[in-house]
Amino acid sequence: MFTYTVSVTTGKQEFAETVNDIYLTLVGTERSSDRTLVDKSVVDHFARGSVVSVDIRVKEVLGDIVLVKLGKEKILFNDHWYCKCISVTTPSGDSFEFPCYRWIDKEQEVVLRDGKDRLPQDDNMKEYRRMELDSRQLLYRWKEWRPGFPMSLDANSNTELPLDIRFEAAKSVDFSLNYITNLGLNKFLQLSSWKDIADFEKIFVKIKNSESEYVMQNWNKDYFFGYQFLNGSNPVMISKCMNLPDKFAVTQEMVEGSLDRGLTLQEELKAGNIYIADYAIMEGVQANATDPDTKQYLAAPFCLLYKNSQNEILPIAIQLSRQTTVGVGNTVFLPSDNQYDWMLAKMWVKYADFNVHQLVTHLLRTHLISEVFAIAMYRQLAAVHPVFKLLIPHVRFTIAINTAAREKLICKSGLFEKANGTGGIGIVEVIQKAMKTLTYKSLCFPEAMKARGVNKKEDLPNYYYRDDGMMVWEAVKSFVSDVVKIYYSSDETVQKDEEIQAFVQDYLYMCAKFPNSLKTREQLVEYLTVVIFTASAQHAAVNFGQYDWFSWIPNSPCTMRKPPPTQKGQVDMKYIMESLPDRRRSSWHLGAVWALSQYQDEELFLGVYPDKHFTEQSVIEATKTFRKKLFEVTNIIKSRNEKLKLPYWYLSPDRIPNSVAI
Numbered sequence: 001m002f003t004y005t006v007s008v009t010t011g012k013q014e015f016a017e018t019v020n021d022i023y024l025t026l027v028g029t030e031r032s033s034d035r036t037l038v039d040k041s042v043v044d045h046f047a048r049g050s051v052v053s054v055d056i057r058v059k060e061v062l063g064d065i066v067l068v069k070l071g072k073e074k075i076l077f078n079d080h081w082y083c084k085c086i087s088v089t090t091p092s093g094d095s096f097e098f099p100c101y102r103w104i105d106k107e108q109e110v111v112l113r114d115g116k117d118r119l120p121q122d123d124n125m126k127e128y129r130r131m132e133l134d135s136r137q138l139l140y141r142w143k144e145w146r147p148g149f150p151m152s153l154d155a156n157s158n159t160e161l162p163l164d165i166r167f168e169a170a171k172s173v174d175f176s177l178n179y180i181t182n183l184g185l186n187k188f189l190q191l192s193s194w195k196d197i198a199d200f201e202k203i204f205v206k207i208k209n210s211e212s213e214y215v216m217q218n219w220n221k222d223y224f225f226g227y228q229f230l231n232g233s234n235p236v237m238i239s240k241c242m243n244l245p246d247k248f249a250v251t252q253e254m255v256e257g258s259l260d261r262g263l264t265l266q267e268e269l270k271a272g273n274i275y276i277a278d279y280a281i282m283e284g285v286q287a288n289a290t291d292p293d294t295k296q297y298l299a300a301p302f303c304l305l306y307k308n309s310q311n312e313i314l315p316i317a318i319q320l321s322r323q324t325t326v327g328v329g330n331t332v333f334l335p336s337d338n339q340y341d342w343m344l345a346k347m348w349v350k351y352a353d354f355n356v357h358q359l360v361t362h363l364l365r366t367h368l369i370s371e372v373f374a375i376a377m378y379r380q381l382a383a384v385h386p387v388f389k390l391l392i393p394h395v396r397f398t399i400a401i402n403t404a405a406r407e408k409l410i411c412k413s414g415l416f417e418k419a420n421g422t423g424g425i426g427i428v429e430v431i432q433k434a435m436k437t438l439t440y441k442s443l444c445f446p447e448a449m450k451a452r453g454v455n456k457k458e459d460l461p462n463y464y465y466r467d468d469g470m471m472v473w474e475a476v477k478s479f480v481s482d483v484v485k486i487y488y489s490s491d492e493t494v495q496k497d498e499e500i501q502a503f504v505q506d507y508l509y510m511c512a513k514f515p516n517s518l519k520t521r522e523q524l525v526e527y528l529t530v531v532i533f534t535a536s537a538q539h540a541a542v543n544f545g546q547y548d549w550f551s552w553i554p555n556s557p558c559t560m561r562k563p564p565p566t567q568k569g570q571v572d573m574k575y576i577m578e579s580l581p582d583r584r585r586s587s588w589h590l591g592a593v594w595a596l597s598q599y600q601d602e603e604l605f606l607g608v609y610p611d612k613h614f615t616e617q618s619v620i621e622a623t624k625t626f627r628k629k630l631f632e633v634t635n636i637i638k639s640r641n642e643k644l645k646l647p648y649w650y651l652s653p654d655r656i657p658n659s660v661a662i
Contacts, residue, residue, distance in 0.1 A: 001057045001058070001059060001154050002057065002058050002059070002060070002061055002062075002091045003055050003056070003057050003091055004026055004033070004056045004057075004058065004062070004065070004088055004089065004090055004091065005053055005054070005055055005056075005088070005089040005535070006024055006054045006055075006056055006068070006086060006087070006088050006089075007051055007052070007053050007054075007086065007087045007088075007089075008022070008024075008038075008046070008051070008052045008053075008054065008083065008086050009050070009051045009083070009084040009085050009086070009087075010047065010048060010049065010050050010051075010052075010081070010082060010083065010084060011048070011049070011082035011083070011084045012048050012049040013048070013082055013168045014048075014168065015049075015079075015080060015082075016046050016048045016049075016080075016081065016082035017046055017047045017079075017081070018046050018072065018079050018080070018081030018104075018485065019046075019075060019079060020072050020073060020074050020075055020078065020079060020081065021037060021038070021072070021073045021074075021075060022037075022046065022070070022071070022072055022081075023035050023036060023037050023038070023069075023070070023071035023072075023073070023109075024036050024038065024054060024056060024068065024069070024070065024071075025068070025069035025071070026056060026058075026062055026065055026067075026068060026069075026088060027062075027065070027066055027067035027069065027616070028061075028062025028063035028064060028065050028066065029062075029063035029064045029066060030060070030061060030062055030063030031060060031062055031063070032062065032496075033058050033062060034058075035069075035071065036056050038052070038054050041053070044472065046081065046427055048350055052390075061090075061091065062090075064094075064096070065088045065090065065096045065114065066114060066125065067111055067112065067113065067114075067125075067128070068086050068088065068098045068111075068112045069109055069110070069111050069112075070083060070086075070100075070104060070107045070109065070111075070112065071108075071110075072104050072106075072112045073606035078105070078106050080104070080105050080163060081103070081104045082102070082104075083100040083101075083102065083104055084100060084101060084611075085097065085098060085099050085101070085612070086098040086100060086112060093242055095614050096114050096115075097114060097115040098112040098113070098114055098115060099112075099115050099383075099612065099613050099615070100112055100613075101611050102163075102164050103163035103164055104337050105163050105394075111128055111131075112133075113125070113128065113383065113384045114390075115383070115614075115615030116384070116615065116616070117384060117386040117389060117487065117615075117616060117619075118384045118385070119385065119386070119487060119488075119493070119497050119499075120382070120385070120497060120498050121493075121496045121497065121498070121501045122299055123384070126166070129384070132382050132383065133379070133380065133382060133499075133658060134566070136378050136379055137379050137437065139162045139378075140153060140162070140375050140378045140379050140650070141153070141154040142375065143155075145406055146428050146431070147428070147432070148428065148431060148435055149368065149428075149431055149432075150368040150369065150371070150372050150435070150436070150651045151372060151375070152368070152372075152375075152402065152403075152406070153371070153375055153399050153402075153403065155399075156403075156406075156407065157403065157407050158400060158404060158407075159361055159398060160403075160409055161366050161399065161403060164445050165374075165378075165397070165399045165400055166400055167397060167404075168398045175586070175629075176191055178358075191580060192583055193577050193578055193580070193582050194577055194580065194582075194583060194586070195577065195584075196439055196573065196577060197554055197573075197576075197577075199637075200552065200553050200554060200586065200662075201216070203271050203583075203586055203587055203590055204608070209547070209548065211321045211545075211549075211646065212547060212548050212549075212551045213549035213554060214556055214645075214646050215549060215551075215552045216552040216555075219552055219554060219555040220243075220343060220346075220554075221459065222314050222315055222335060223312045223313075223314060225314075225315055225346055225350075226305055226312065226313030226314050226565050227312075227313060227462075228350075228549065229275075229305065229313060230276060230313060230460075230462060230463045230464070230465060230466075231462075231463070231464050231465055231648050232545065232549045233357055233542055233543075233545040233546050233548070233549040233550065234353050234354075234356065234357035234361050234539065234542065235463075235465035235540075235542075236361055236452075236471065237277040237278075237279075237353060237356065238275050238276075238277055238305065238313075238452065238454060239275060239276055239278070239452040239453055240272060240274075240275055240276075240452065240453030240454060240459075240460075241269060241274045241275055241276040241304070241452065242269060242270075242272075242453075243246045243269070244269075244304075244359050245276075245278065245302065246320055247302075247319075247322045247323075247330065248304070248330075248332075249300075249319060249329065249330040249332050250265075250304055250317040250319065250332050251265075251332075252264055252265045252266070253315055254317060254332055254334055254396060255304070255306075255316045255334070257336055258306060258314065258316040258336075259306065259316075260308050260309050260333060260493040261273070261308075261309055268306070272453075272459055273306060273307045273308075274305070274306060274307075275304075275305040275306075275307065275313065275454075275460075276300055276302065276303065276304055276305065277301075277302075277303040277305065277349070277353070278303075279299075279300045279302075279303075279349075279352040279353070279356060280300055280322075281356060281360065281375065281430060281433050281434060282298055282299065282300035282301075282352050282355065282356065282430070283300035283322055284300075284429075285298055285300075285422065285426050285429045285430055285433075286298075286425050286426055286429060287421055287422070287426060287561065288417065288420065288421050288422060288424045288426055289424060289425075290413075290417055290423055290424045291418075294582070295561065296342075296421045296559050296560065296561060297421065297560050297561070297562065297564065298350065298352075298355070298421055298422065298426070298560075298562045299320045299321065299351075299352060299560075299564040300322055300351045301318060301319060301345075301348055301352050302317075302318065302319045302322075303315055303317075303318050303349045304316050304317040304318070307460065308373070311461050311462065312337075315335070315346065315349075316334070316335065317332050317333070317334055318332070318333045318334075318345040318348070318349055318419050319331065319332045319333070320333070320345065320565070320566075321564065321566065321582035322563040326334045328438075331565070331566055331567060331568065333345035333565075333629045334569070337568055338568070338569065338571075340571040340572055340573060340575075340576060341565065341568050341571050343571065343576065344565060344571050344575070344576050344579065345565075347554065347557055347560075347579075347580070348560065348564050350556045350557065351421070351556070351557045351558075351559075351560055351588070353556070354550065354556045354557065354558060355420065355421065355422045355426075355430070357542065358416075358422075359422060359427060359430045359431060359434070360430065360431075360434045362539075362542050362543060362544050363405075363410070363431070364431055364434050364435070364438070365434075365438070365443070365534070365538070366534060366535070366538055366542060366543070367398070367401070367405070367539075367660050368393075368401055368402065369418065369443070369534055370395065370398050370531075370534055370535040370539070370659070370660045371398055371399055371402045371498070371660075373391070373395065373430065373507065373508060373531045373534075373535070374395035374398050374399055375399065375506075376503050376504075376506035376507050377391050377392070378397060379502060379506055380499055380502040380506050381387065381499050381500075381503055382499065382501040385499055385500075386483065386486070386487045386614075386619075387499075387500060387503070387528065389613035389614050390483055390528065390532075391528070391531060391532070392481070392533065392611075392613060393604065393609050393611070393659065394532050394535040394536060394658050394659050395659055396536065396604070396658060396659040396661060397659060397660075397661035398535065398659055398660045398661065400661075401660065401661055401662060402660075410427055411652070415588060415592055416592075417588045418585070418588050419558050419559070419581075419585045419588035419592065420559055420585075420589070421469045421558065421559035421560060428485075438513060439513045439514075440513060440514040440515060440530070443530045443534055443538075444526060444529075444530055445469050445470065445473040445533060445538070446470065449466055449469075449470070454466060464640075464648035464651075465541060465648070465650075465651065468633070468637055468648070468650075468651035468652070469537060469538075469541065469651055471636065471637075471651075472533070472537045472606075472630075472633060472651055472653060472656070473529065473533055473537070475626065475629040475630055475633055475653070476529050476532050476533050476536075476537070476606075476626075477525060477526070477529040478624070478625075478626070478629065479607075479626035480525050480528045480529050480628075481525045481623060482533065482622035482625065482626075483619060483622055484521055484524055484528070485521070486616070486618050486619060486622070488521050488524065491519060491520040491521055491522070493521075494518055494519065494520060494521055494523070494524050495517075495518075495519055498519060500524065501517055501518065504516065504517060504518055504527065505517070512651075515527065535658070535659050535660050536606050536658055536659065537606070537651055537656050539657075539659075539660045540650055540651065540655065540656040540657060541591065541650045541651050543596060543597070543634075543662065544597050544599070544650055544655070545597070545650050546593040546596050546597045547593045547594050547596075547597035548597070550589070550593045551590055551593055551594065553580065553581060553586050553589065553590070554580065557579075557580055557581055558581055558585060558586075558588075558589040559581050559585055560579050560580070561579055561580070561581070561582070562575060562578055562579040567593050596662060599657070599662075600657075600661060600662060603657050604657065604658050604659075605653065605654055605655065605657055605658065606630060606653045606657070606658055607623070607626050607627045607630045607653065607658075608627075608657040608658070609623065609658075613624050630653035630654075633651070633652075633653050634652050634653045634654045637649065637651070637652045638652070
């Protein structure tokens with residue numbers, strides 16, 4: 001008789017254990033073992049975090065072990081079992097690893113391949129690969145949630161999701177407003193207006209932090225208003241302005257008092273010192289009309305910004321309308337106007353910025369994009385594919401968080417509709433518009449910086465989002481390149497990888513402006529870098545500062561209850577307070593941005609991969625190199641931040657989660 005020792009590791013998650021019968025079958029290159037029931041005396045040992053060793057005796061040597069078949073059958077009832085991995089030691093002492101990392105449900109048999117990574121063209125067990133993908137494609141079905149939105153998974157709630165992508169029991173996201181009670185905001189859930197700006201401290205003081213307090217103290221200063229276009233929660237709107245838009249009625253005479261170099265506006269434009277934030281996407285969007293008690297308004301502002309001789313970014317002209325009707329002017333608000341006109345004009349810009357951030361920068365360009373990458377990965381890449389192993393940490397919980405958002409946050413009567421001026425039909429209209437301009441290259445960080453004309457440090461200093469983002473992008477790209485070179489010996493290898501090509505083509509289901517194939521290793525590296533960077537760094541940059549920048553409501557209103565001013569000299573503080581969110585919407589807004597800014601318990605940060613999907617030493621070494629580079633980036637950012645009054649840490653690798661999970 002020959003003895004094979006099988007070690008079965010159960011995960012540490014809540015409810016990972018099982019009391020069901022577990023069967024094992026070893027499949028070798030020569031023959032298979034009998035289907036073996038794990039002895040009843042050790043069944044109880046399939047506890048959370050346990051490692052159970054089982055001896056399987058056979059009359060003849062099986063050869064190299066290439067498959068392990070796992071069967072689970074109920075005793076009195078079915079439970080879920082999370083099998084982490086299995087290792088097999090042969091009679092000769094050889095060891096084979098079989099990563100699992102999945103939930104096994106009901107009475108089913110799961111076939112595990114060994115830990116060696118295989119491209120489809122090099123796999124001599126293609127039938128198992130095809131069976132796996134056929135099964136996954138039945139589970140991961142495309143669905144259009146709203147017209148014009150990216151495709152999502154065909155599931156209406158967390159309980160309808162495949163087990164392997166649901167939230168773990170220890171992790172949940174509550175959009176049911178319980179956090180409003182926990183934060184003590186429930187006493188403010190009334191429609192009345194606040195009396196003055198200082199009143200907003202009543203809902204702010206309990207959970208303020210150093211960053212949000214700094215915002216509260218400096219929000220109305222022009223230099224700080226401009227600074228937020230560089231390093232706030234929406235640092236993607238500022239672009240170099242070489243020519244003024246046709247509908248922008250600003251003139252030399254209006255801004256000459258704001259230009260400190262003695263140059264004309266045209267000369268400053270030519271010198272590259274003029275920037276613009278253009279919210280054209282908001283033009284024509286219908287304001288939230290779901291609440292009969294409160295009329296809400298939207299605008300599509302222009303904001304002209306000037307880099308002065310001290311390298312400060314200052315607003316020098318704001319236009320809130322885009323009138324084209326003959327005889328109707330577009331009022332341009334200026335820093336020289338009375339304080340209330342200028343204050344309200346800036347509020348309207350930040351209001352538009354908040355809506356674009358939430359729906360485009362955050363929801364569409366991190367959450368929804370990453371979900372499509374995740375679905376395409378599950379549908380088209382087998383578990384033994386090295387790209388599947390590379391990407392799976394970066395799609396963790398993404399489909400689950402988006403499903404929860406569709407169920408409770410951005411749905412009809414959801415929290416977004418309750419609080420924000422783009423609730424209701426506005427959500428759909430903004431996403432539909434943004435989808436028409438979404439391109440693959442705009443997700444490539446260096447390309448995005450270049451397209452906006454903000455890629456050069458000497459032209460636009462103190463743009464920490466750009467500087468840190470470039471360092472993280474290069475670290476991710478270098479890691480991806482190392483992994484790609486291990487498995488793809490040439491461009492031809494990429495072209496012959498039918499699963500990678502199917503993965504890319506499945507993404508076309510969402511957006512026709514993406515590549516329909518990958519022909520070179522360089523293209524594959526860039527594509528995978530986009531997937532990882534979007535899910536990790538880009539999401540971190542625009543998500544985890546939401547409370548810091550949006551909690552002081554005058555700095556980023558979630559709605560406006562009076563129309564934007566069309567003339568100067570007609571605004572006072574009473575009009576401003578009647579425009580800003582009432583107490584109820586302020587509380588909903590504050591609770592939401594607080595909840596969305598929180599890291600999860602036991603968060604997994606960039607480069608931390610506790611699940612060992614890769615077993616090849618070359619990839620393990622590449623991962624170590626990646627972590628070393630991320631550590632170096634973290635130290636550079638830490639050293640820089642020590643010299644800043646307001647540190648920028650959103651792209652510090654030690655604070656970037658691997659995936660979109662909140």
